[in-house]
Amino acid sequence: MADFNWPAADKRTLIGKRISRVDGPWKASGTAKYSYDANLPRMLYGRMVLCPHAHATIKSIDTSEAEQMPGVKAVDIITDMGVGKEVLWAGKEIVAVAAETDDQARDAARKVKIDYEVLPYLVTDTTPENAQGYTQQLNEQTQGDPDAGFKAADAIIEGTYGLTTITHCCLEAHGSAAQWEGDKLTVYASTQSVTGLTQEYSQSLTAKGIPVTAANVRILTPVMGGGFGSKFQADTWGISAAVLAHKAGRPVKMMCERDHELMVAGMRPSLYAKVKVGAKSDGTLTAWQSESWGTSGPAGGANANLPYILQVNLPYKRRHTAVHTNVGPARAWRAPNHPQFCLVTMSAMEDLAAKLNMDPVKFLLANMKYAGERSKGFGTKDYEQELAKASELMEWDKKWHPRGDKTPGPIKRGVGVSLHTWAGAANTSSCNITIHPDGGVELSMATQDLGVGTRTSVGIVAAETFGLPLQAVNVNIGDSNLPPAGGSGGSTTIGGVSSATRLASTAALNKLLEVVAPSLGVTADKLEAVGGKIRVIGDPSKSVNWKQACAKLGASTISETAQTPRANTPQRALVSSNVGGVQMAEVAVDIETGVVRMQKFVAVQDCGLIIDLKTAESQVFGAMIMGVAYALFEEKIMDQQTGKMLNADMEFYKLGGINDVGELVVHMMTGPGYDERGVIGLGEPPTVSPGAAISNAVANAIGVRVPTLPITPAKILEALGTIPKGGMA
Amino acid sequence: MAKQSGTELPEEDLLKKKDEALENPSRRSFIRTVGTTGMAVTAASVLVGESLISQPAVAQEPPDAATAKLVGPGPVRMTLNINGKDRSVVLEPRVTLLDTLRDHLDLTGAKKVCDRGTCGACTVIINGSAMYSCSVLAIDVAARPGAPAAKIETIESLAPVGQLHPVSQAFVNNDAQQCGFCTPGFVMASKAYIDKHPHPTYDDVKASLNGNICRCGTYMGVRRAVVEAAQHMAAKGGNA
Numbered sequence: 001m002a003d004f005n006w007p008a009a010d011k012r013t014l015i016g017k018r019i020s021r022v023d024g025p026w027k028a029s030g031t032a033k034y035s036y037d038a039n040l041p042r043m044l045y046g047r048m049v050l051c052p053h054a055h056a057t058i059k060s061i062d063t064s065e066a067e068q069m070p071g072v073k074a075v076d077i078i079t080d081m082g083v084g085k086e087v088l089w090a091g092k093e094i095v096a097v098a099a100e101t102d103d104q105a106r107d108a109a110r111k112v113k114i115d116y117e118v119l120p121y122l123v124t125d126t127t128p129e130n131a132q133g134y135t136q137q138l139n140e141q142t143q144g145d146p147d148a149g150f151k152a153a154d155a156i157i158e159g160t161y162g163l164t165t166i167t168h169c170c171l172e173a174h175g176s177a178a179q180w181e182g183d184k185l186t187v188y189a190s191t192q193s194v195t196g197l198t199q200e201y202s203q204s205l206t207a208k209g210i211p212v213t214a215a216n217v218r219i220l221t222p223v224m225g226g227g228f229g230s231k232f233q234a235d236t237w238g239i240s241a242a243v244l245a246h247k248a249g250r251p252v253k254m255m256c257e258r259d260h261e262l263m264v265a266g267m268r269p270s271l272y273a274k275v276k277v278g279a280k281s282d283g284t285l286t287a288w289q290s291e292s293w294g295t296s297g298p299a300g301g302a303n304a305n306l307p308y309i310l311q312v313n314l315p316y317k318r319r320h321t322a323v324h325t326n327v328g329p330a331r332a333w334r335a336p337n338h339p340q341f342c343l344v345t346m347s348a349m350e351d352l353a354a355k356l357n358m359d360p361v362k363f364l365l366a367n368m369k370y371a372g373e374r375s376k377g378f379g380t381k382d383y384e385q386e387l388a389k390a391s392e393l394m395e396w397d398k399k400w401h402p403r404g405d406k407t408p409g410p411i412k413r414g415v416g417v418s419l420h421t422w423a424g425a426a427n428t429s430s431c432n433i434t435i436h437p438d439g440g441v442e443l444s445m446a447t448q449d450l451g452v453g454t455r456t457s458v459g460i461v462a463a464e465t466f467g468l469p470l471q472a473v474n475v476n477i478g479d480s481n482l483p484p485a486g487g488s489g490g491s492t493t494i495g496g497v498s499s500a501t502r503l504a505s506t507a508a509l510n511k512l513l514e515v516v517a518p519s520l521g522v523t524a525d526k527l528e529a530v531g532g533k534i535r536v537i538g539d540p541s542k543s544v545n546w547k548q549a550c551a552k553l554g555a556s557t558i559s560e561t562a563q564t565p566r567a568n569t570p571q572r573a574l575v576s577s578n579v580g581g582v583q584m585a586e587v588a589v590d591i592e593t594g595v596v597r598m599q600k601f602v603a604v605q606d607c608g609l610i611i612d613l614k615t616a617e618s619q620v621f622g623a624m625i626m627g628v629a630y631a632l633f634e635e636k637i638m639d640q641q642t643g644k645m646l647n648a649d650m651e652f653y654k655l656g657g658i659n660d661v662g663e664l665v666v667h668m669m670t671g672p673g674y675d676e677r678g679v680i681g682l683g684e685p686p687t688v689s690p691g692a693a694i695s696n697a698v699a700n701a702i703g704v705r706v707p708t709l710p711i712t713p714a715k716i717l718e719a720l721g722t723i724p725k726g727g728m729a
Numbered sequence: 730m731a732k733q734s735g736t737e738l739p740e741e742d743l744l745k746k747k748d749e750a751l752e753n754p755s756r757r758s759f760i761r762t763v764g765t766t767g768m769a770v771t772a773a774s775v776l777v778g779e780s781l782i783s784q785p786a787v788a789q790e791p792p793d794a795a796t797a798k799l800v801g802p803g804p805v806r807m808t809l810n811i812n813g814k815d816r817s818v819v820l821e822p823r824v825t826l827l828d829t830l831r832d833h834l835d836l837t838g839a840k841k842v843c844d845r846g847t848c849g850a851c852t853v854i855i856n857g858s859a860m861y862s863c864s865v866l867a868i869d870v871a872a873r874p875g876a877p878a879a880k881i882e883t884i885e886s887l888a889p890v891g892q893l894h895p896v897s898q899a900f901v902n903n904d905a906q907q908c909g910f911c912t913p914g915f916v917m918a919s920k921a922y923i924d925k926h927p928h929p930t931y932d933d934v935k936a937s938l939n940g941n942i943c944r945c946g947t948y949m950g951v952r953r954a955v956v957e958a959a960q961h962m963a964a965k966g967g968n969a
Contacts, residue, residue, distance in 0.1 A: 024901035025893055027909030028916060030838025030884035037837035045832075102832060103823065171842045171850060171910040171944045225840075225910030226944050258843050451908030451945050618904045618950065625946030650843035650942065658948040659935040 001513060001525040002465065002506040004571055006609055009675060013531075014464045016670065018614035021456040022470065023223065023449070032223045035190040036255050038177035044073050044098040046241050046254030047105035049112045050263075051092040054326035054643025055121035058085050058094065062113040066097055069111055071104035074247035076240050079208055087116070088298040089328045090123075090644050091263035093236045098244040098252045121326040123638040125164055125270045128293050128321040135293075136301050136322040144315030149287025153278025155355050160274050161347045163340060163691060163709035165295065166634040168266025168333060169653065172225020174235060175255030178242040183211075185242055186218045188253075189234070192227040193487035194219045195446045198480050200234045201242060208239070210246050219480040221448045228626075229332030230266045232487055259648040267636065268333035269296040271304060271340035272708070275348040283358050283366035288316040294340070296322065297329035305337070308345035309419055310364075312372035327638060327645075332489060334626065335422055335684035339691050343709060346418040346692035351705060354403045360417050360696065361387055361396060374421055375578050375677060382606060383419060386582040386669065390417070390604040393665050394584040404703025410592040412703075413599070416696025417584050420688035424607070424681030425577035426495025427486025428564045433462060433501070433508040435558040439547040441466060444476045447485035447497050452683055453615030454493055458501045460611055465505035467529035468546060483561055491681025495575035496564045498611055498679045502574055503562035511558045516549045575678045581605035581669075583624070583689035585697040586662075591720055594713030596698060598628055598662030601690075606669035608680035613668065620666045620686045627690020629656040635710050791819050795872040807871035810878035811836070812886035818867070826870060827851045827862040830883060838884035838913040842942075849941030852914040852921075854882040859921035859940075884913040887920065895965070896920045899958035905950030911943045915951055923959045931956055 007015065026032040060083060063075045076096045081087075087094070095112045099105040122134045150156060176189040185205070191197055202214040224231070241254040256265050273292035279285050288311070292304040301322020307314065333339075353363035365387065368380035375382055391397060396415060405412035434442040443462050449455045459475045466472070476482060486496050513524040516534050520527065520542050528537050535543035565571030586599040603620050610616045633654035637646045647653045691709050698716070699705045706719045717723045793806045801822035809816050809826075811834065818833050827844075830836040830853070839862050842850035846864035853862045855870060856879050870879035887894035893901065896919050906912040915938065922937050923929065929937065934955045943951070 020901050020904065021906075023909075024904070024906060025897070027906050027912050028897035028900040029888065029893060030913040030916070031890070032909055033837065034840075034910065036841065037831070039832070039835045039837070102828060103821065169944055171840070171848070171908065171942075173842075223909060226908040228944075255841075258845075451906075453907075614904050618907060618947065621949045622907055622946030625948060626944070649845060650847040651845065655942050655944060657939045657942060658951060659939050661946075661948055664949055 002509040002529065004503055004506045004574070006502070006574065006678070007464065012464065014460045014470060016610050016613055019456065019460060019470065019612050021453050021615055022459055022475065023455050027223065034172055034223055034225050035176050035188045035221070036172050036225065038188045038253050040177055040179055040251040043177065043251040043253055044100060044244070044248055045102040045105045046096055046098045046244055046252045047102070047109045048093040048237060048240070048254070048260065049095040049109045049114065050260060051087045051094055051116070052090060053087065053116055053118050054090045054123050055119040056087045056116035057119065058083055058087065059115040059117055061095065063095060065113070066108045066111040069099070069104065069108035071100035072097055072108045073100070073250065074098045074244040076243045076247065078236055078240055079204070089264070089326050091260055091328055093240070096240040096244060096254065098248055121643050122640070123326050123643050124640045125295060126323065128323060131323045134324045136324065138301060138303050138320045138322065140317065140319040141303060142317045144313070146287040146289055146315040146317040149315040150276070150278045152280070153286040154281040155352065156276060156278040157348065157352045157355050158274070158276045159348055159351055159705060160272065160707050161344045162272030162707065163270060163343055163630070165270045165327065165636045166268045166630050167262050167636050167653065168228045168230040168331065169262060169650070169655065170226035170228060170230060170266065173256040173258065173261045174231060174237060174265040175253070176238050176241055177251060177253035178245040179251040180245055184216045184218070185212055186220065187238065187242065188220050189238060190224045190231060191219065191221055192231045192448060192450060192489060194221050194448045194478060194480050195484040196232070196487050197234055201239070204234060204239045205242055208243060210243065217480070221478040223478070224448060224450060227450050227488070228334045229336065229489060232332070232489060258650065262648040262653055263645050264328035267297060267328055267330045269330045269340070270294040271344060273304065273306060273344045275344060277348050277352050279352055279356065281356065283353065283356055283363045285310065285314055285367050285370060288314055290318045290344070292318065292344070293321040293323055295325040295327065297327045298324055300330060305341055306344060308338070308341035309421055310345065310349070310367050310370040312370050314370045326643060334623070334687045338420060338422065338688040339630070342418060342420055342688050343691040343695060347695050347705065350416065350696040350699060354699070357402060359400055361391060364417065364419065374580050382580060383582065386580070386604040386606065389667055390582040390584045390602050393602045393604070393667060394586065394600065396584060399586060401700070403700060405701050410590050412589045412591055412701040413586065414589070414697045414699070414701025415584060415586045416693045416698070416700055417582065418689035418692035418696065419580065419582055420685055421578065421580040422491060422681070422685035422688065423577045424491040424495065424579050424685065426499055426564050426575040427492035429485035429496040429500045430483035430561055430563045431458070431497065431500040431504040432483045432559060432561040433504040435508055435512055435550055435553070437550055437553040437555065437557065439550040441468065441473045442476065443473055443501065444482045445485050445497060445500065446480050446482040447477050447493065448488055449477060450488055452619055453612055454497060456615060457494060457611040458497050461498050461501040462505045465502060465509055465529070466546070467531055467533065491684045494611065494681050495679045499571070499574040500562050500564045503565065503571060504560050507560035507562055508558050511560065512549060515552050516544060519544065519552065573678055575680065576608060577680055579606045579608065579680045579682070579685050581685060581689065583686070583693045585690070585693040587694060587697040587701055589698055589701045589716060591702060591716070594716035596632055596711055596716065598660065600663045600665065601628070601661070602665045603686050604667045604669065605682070605686050606674055607682040608677040609675045610668060610670055611679065616668060616682055617666045619682050620668070621664055623686035624664050624690055625656060625661050626687055628661050628694065630709060631691045631694040632656070632710050794868055796874060798874050800868065805868065807867055808878055809867060809871050809881060811881045812883060815878065820867060822866060822868040824867050825863055826853070826865040826867045826881070829867040830862060836883050836885050840910055840913060842910065847942070848911070849918055850911050850914040852917040852941065854917055854921050855879050857921070857924070859918045884917055887916070894920070895961045896923065896958040899954040899961065900950070903950040903954040903957060905947050905954040907945035907947055911941060915941050915943070919955045919958065923955065923962060927959060927963050929956060929959050
């Protein structure tokens with residue numbers, strides 16, 4: 001009988017190998033059809049009218065002229081908008097129109113007349129003192145006796161650290177194409193939550209007077225062009241496309257335009273903190289104190305969990321103030337809050353190590369007791385092993401020098417280090433496996449592939465279980481009519497889908513073994529599926545090939561459905577949580593121009609059992625590159641004079657290019673001790689450390705801290721005193 | 730149309746030229762009858778060739794960009810040479826090549842991302858050079874009086890359905906794609922680059938593909954893929 005546990009390392013033929021993604025040819029040939037590519041019969045194009053003010057009340061809306069424009073087929077006032085309603089950020093959608101062509105829809109949108117009463121607003125990332133009336137102070141939190149800790153310290157540093165708001169900038173803009181057939185709605189949605197959207201569409205449309213059950217909503221997402229945490233909801237544009245399609249009796253595609261995408265469809269909260277931290281002369285921490293603030297847009301605010309990682313039994317005192325700004329609201333951004341907490345903490349730690357004239361790696365090692373146990377049974381040896389591996393790959397001992405590169409010339413080099421962690425527990429997903437009499441294997445689950453390789457990974461798990469090549473499994477995903485799956489957030493997908501697939505596959509295989517057993521003259525528990533055959537364990541000469549075995553099903557099929565195992569069951573050992581890693585950056589800074597160039601960037605990452613090493617490494621490379629971008633380039637620049645985002649385009653909202661990222665080295669922690677932990681999510685954790693590692697490398701290179709990200713040339717020159725300080729944001 | 734003032738001479742000249750350009754007698758007399766401004770434009774989805782496309786249907790034959798010197802702002806018949814075939818579309822001259830490909834010819838390999846010539850997701854090859862199709866008007870690459878239609882290659886032309894061009898194959902081999910939305914643009918930019926520089930080094934690739942942006946962070950794979958594809962194509966003696 002097939003055992004549900006992951007196969008032992010020496011038995012794996014696919015799991016943990018470097019395997020090319022199965023939808024790669026589809027994408028690389030341009031034939032993959034995204035939501036944005038939908039060209040449905042008689043399809044209309046939707047466009048939205050956006051509020052130009054950061055804060056306003058709507059006094060009147062006149063759509064009459066727009067309705068008469070050429071090609072216009074439907075106009076919709078957005079559900080929560082209307083006369084008398086308050087708008088809290090620029091870019092809020094007020095009216096949507098659908099017309100025969102994209103240009104006609106845009107022409108018509110320009111003819112909608114909306115009068116506003118403009119109200120006072122705040123859009124910049126300012127300090128709480130400068131944001132009177134817009135702040136919400138949260139309760140101070142303490143642990144132990146920080147005052148005594150500071151008294152016991154041999155060295156104390158104080159500093160201010162932070163990072164601005166940034167935006168997700170998914171290359172496929174948010175949006176969908178909606179099509180009604182009678183009372184059934186089909187949505188080609190660019191989403192991270194195929195199953196979840198059916199409920200949201202049902203509720204939102206029913207509230208709008210278009211009753212539709214969740215069962216009558218079908219979400220299709222065969223591929224999608226990036227989400228990074230920003231695509232969990234149907235959103236205003238999604239619901240509006242369905243409303244317009246209902247009104248017009250024709251399909252409507254509505255994708256956000258790039259400026260709208262950058263203004264409203266993505267936002268990572270900012271965080272700034274005044275930090276005081278103390279240590280003994282041997283580097284061991286004695287106390288932490290932080291006064292932090294930041295904005296998530298018009299609402300929200302939670303205590304900043306500082307210090308990051310190094311907080312177990314460390315005396316601390318912390319207080320956070322949420323600044324409510326008139327900016328499009330925050331969305332989950334790859335590892336929500338962790339990059340912010342990490343930057344503030346690891347920068348302060350490195351400053352303290354510099355004050356003690358200590359190598360920061362040795363400083364971190366001296367404080368491992370405050371990291372606690374990341375993974376059961378490991379103590380702190382996971383971080384210690386990762387620090388050692390990263391040091392080796394970076395040649396840290398050779399490259400690290402005390403603060404400030406003393407070599408002559410304008411190019412200064414430095415290295416920096418950071419630690420991170422993330423939970424990555426499994427979501428709850430269901431998988432159906434069907435074995436056909438002709439030998440065909442069908443895998444079905446609603447889950448979505450954001451580009452991380454989910455389609456490939458579930459195929460690998462099923463093929464490995466059946467002893468078949470990957471191509472033998474037909475993987476169907478991205479369709480809400482298939483068995484339900486959790487949303488892809490929090491790096492929970494791989495655990496959820498791989499364990500459900502493993503359980504469904506072993507259940508289906510066991511059914512097949514029962515059918516085959518009599519012909520081989522043994523009981524099913526004496527059989528195994530290996531190398532395209534069903535064979536007797538210990539006697540490989542007694543076997544039937546896969547096709548012959550399946551032919552014994554006659555006219556019937558085997559169909560088994562399984563769900564991600566619940567906690568406290570033996571099957572739950574297929575997955576676990578709490579991964580982490582270490583990253584080290586090497587930069588070269590031109591102190592005459594302020595330009596920072598990435599030289600080398602090393603990531604050592606643990607994610608438990610790896611399903612596909614190739615796509616896992618790609619995830620880490622991608623996270624590092626995204627990290628370089630937010631460390632050096634990305635900033636949502638808000639203008640208090642106009643209330644608008646000044647760089648809502650890809651020319652001035654900078655992302656790194658192929659020549660901006662230096663040489664990247666990824667090392668996955670695998671093998672004994674790691675594999676046994678089961679499958680854990682990976683998408684988010686490696687995005688956490690880059691900001692801190694790069695900021696620390698810059699400080700090591702130029703001898704002073706650049707307090708905030710992104711580290712622009714102007715900030716380098718300010719920090720060096722070459723140009724006057726523009727002041728903290 | 731023409732202003733009733735002393736400055737109408739140039740305007741009249743233009744109209745005369747326009748008439749000369751529309752030297753097709755039957756159409757000329759027709760347009761004279763209804764006037765050039767009286768084209769009632771309604772819109773409908775019409776089936777052209779194999780693909781269902783949405784474009785304004787005009788009440789009468791629109792001017793042909795291949796013969797009319799002055800066109801617009803109303804719809805114009807344009808002949809584009811795409812992937813070796815002449816394709817005829819009737820669109821306003823303001824429509825970009827990218828929107829023409831995607832919305833009117835169902836060639837959706839080129840992606841719309843920044844829509845202003847920054848990110849490269851819409852890259853196609855025009856007369857042998859990589860170009861941002863979001864920043865080219867279809868009329869500017871259509872057949873015009875005295876100038877044939879530009880030769881436009883989209884990713885759909887690289888290999889027959891079910892087969893992969895060596896550049897696409899190298900992108901698969903090196904996992905140079907995640908969400909894949911930037912990938913067709915990268916593949917076309919890479920192909921255009923390799924066609925002109927058949928033996929690139931790893932560093933050449935870093936310098937040459939800066940006009941394309943990937944958000945998922947696939948640059949490591951792209952660097953390896955372009956070198957591998959170039960080596961493969963050189964070994965096969967050119968274009969696969």
